Amino acid sequence: MAARKLMHAVQYNGYGGGPAELQHVEIPIPIPQQDEVLIKVEATSINPFDWKVQKGMLWPLFPRKFPYIPGQDLAGEVVEVGSGIQNFKPNDKVIAMLDPFQGGELAEYAVAKESLVAKRPSEVSAHEGSGIPVAGLTAHHALTQCAGIKLNGSGPKRNLLITAASDGVGLYAAQLSKLGNTHVTATCGARNIEFVRSLGADEVIDYKTQDGANLKSPSGKKYDAVINCASCIAWSTFEPNLSDYGKVIEVTPRPSTMIRVALKKLTLSRKQLVPLFLDAKVENIEYLVRLVNQGKLKVVIDSKYSLSKVEDAWAKSIEVHATGKMTVEP
Numbered sequence: 001m002a003a004r005k006l007m008h009a010v011q012y013n014g015y016g017g018g019p020a021e022l023q024h025v026e027i028p029i030p031i032p033q034q035d036e037v038l039i040k041v042e043a044t045s046i047n048p049f050d051w052k053v054q055k056g057m058l059w060p061l062f063p064r065k066f067p068y069i070p071g072q073d074l075a076g077e078v079v080e081v082g083s084g085i086q087n088f089k090p091n092d093k094v095i096a097m098l099d100p101f102q103g104g105e106l107a108e109y110a111v112a113k114e115s116l117v118a119k120r121p122s123e124v125s126a127h128e129g130s131g132i133p134v135a136g137l138t139a140h141h142a143l144t145q146c147a148g149i150k151l152n153g154s155g156p157k158r159n160l161l162i163t164a165a166s167d168g169v170g171l172y173a174a175q176l177s178k179l180g181n182t183h184v185t186a187t188c189g190a191r192n193i194e195f196v197r198s199l200g201a202d203e204v205i206d207y208k209t210q211d212g213a214n215l216k217s218p219s220g221k222k223y224d225a226v227i228n229c230a231s232c233i234a235w236s237t238f239e240p241n242l243s244d245y246g247k248v249i250e251v252t253p254r255p256s257t258m259i260r261v262a263l264k265k266l267t268l269s270r271k272q273l274v275p276l277f278l279d280a281k282v283e284n285i286e287y288l289v290r291l292v293n294q295g296k297l298k299v300v301i302d303s304k305y306s307l308s309k310v311e312d313a314w315a316k317s318i319e320v321h322a323t324g325k326m327t328v329e330p
């Protein structure tokens, strides 16, 4: 059998080390299994998950083995399909979410399960497409499945708080929530207040002010649901701002979140904490892509990098000061 051609990829070989431990390697182009497509990558995007795995914060679940090519979000062109693939063929432009156990986005080619691949219309650029899956799906899941918001505008009016509305997930949550019957309060840094307002939030507070730190709604509203995209906010800060049956949806659940969730259930508390574990579905990627194509949803790109300089994107993601997504082009 002829040897597989080589591709450029970026991987790490153990826990820790940050950007300095990302290794640039030449490895064989992967072979798609029966239910997979091989994609020539045009753009990918970084998520905090990627460097949290490298830090060992998700040990022992991720990664399954080293070396590990990180990343789940990409846009590109199908070049080869597995024997069971019906819906895709070479030259199709697509957006894919990769299996987090396998990773694989930081490379010239990647294999994706057909079940998480969506067609990409020509109006949606590769960079925009790569910014959609993980962050967009997380915001969609938080709003629809956890907070019960109907994105067709039906349902009773709900007061929402979105913390860190300038981050990758928060920017989607702020925009999508306004498709529902909602009043949205958002927090972000002072430099992003006007921008977050321009995307639809009704009230925006600087998280570094006293009212911002206390999460107080400027108009005195109590929140029916909080989409918490920020880290390190204590339950005691949320609690006085919640309506009687208010919920906090924790986008980044930690072990301490799970203990509090159990306590709230045991004490039959009306105010609830809900941990979000992403349930990714291709129809939701397709829905988000349609919204982008119709101009109803904006993919906000903080900055673009080349794969040869991916260390810079990695370092910036670790700093947690991006406004939107960081994308990488092979």
Ligand SMILES: NC(=O)c1ccc[n+]([C@@H]2O[C@H](COP(=O)([O-])OP(=O)(O)OC[C@H]3O[C@@H](n4cnc5c(N)ncnc54)[C@H](OP(=O)(O)O)[C@@H]3O)[C@@H](O)[C@H]2O)c1
Binding pocket: 047, 048, 049, 134, 135, 138, 163, 164, 165, 166, 167, 168, 169, 170, 187, 188, 189, 190, 191, 192, 207, 229, 230, 231, 251, 252, 253, 276, 277, 278, 317, 320, 321, 322, 323, 324
């Ligand atoms: N459960 C899941 O499946 C899932 C999926 C995706 C992401 N996540 C998690 O969601 C979190 C957010 O990810 P991301 O990619 O969206 O983050 P990110 O882009 O790195 O967030 C950075 C942004 O958040 C703002 N910010 C930071 N702390 C803030 C605070 N206390 N209040 C208000 N704004 C604040 C920063 O503003 P300044 O620069 O002005 O400070 C910056 O604009 C991460 O912890 C990630 O792991 C979970």
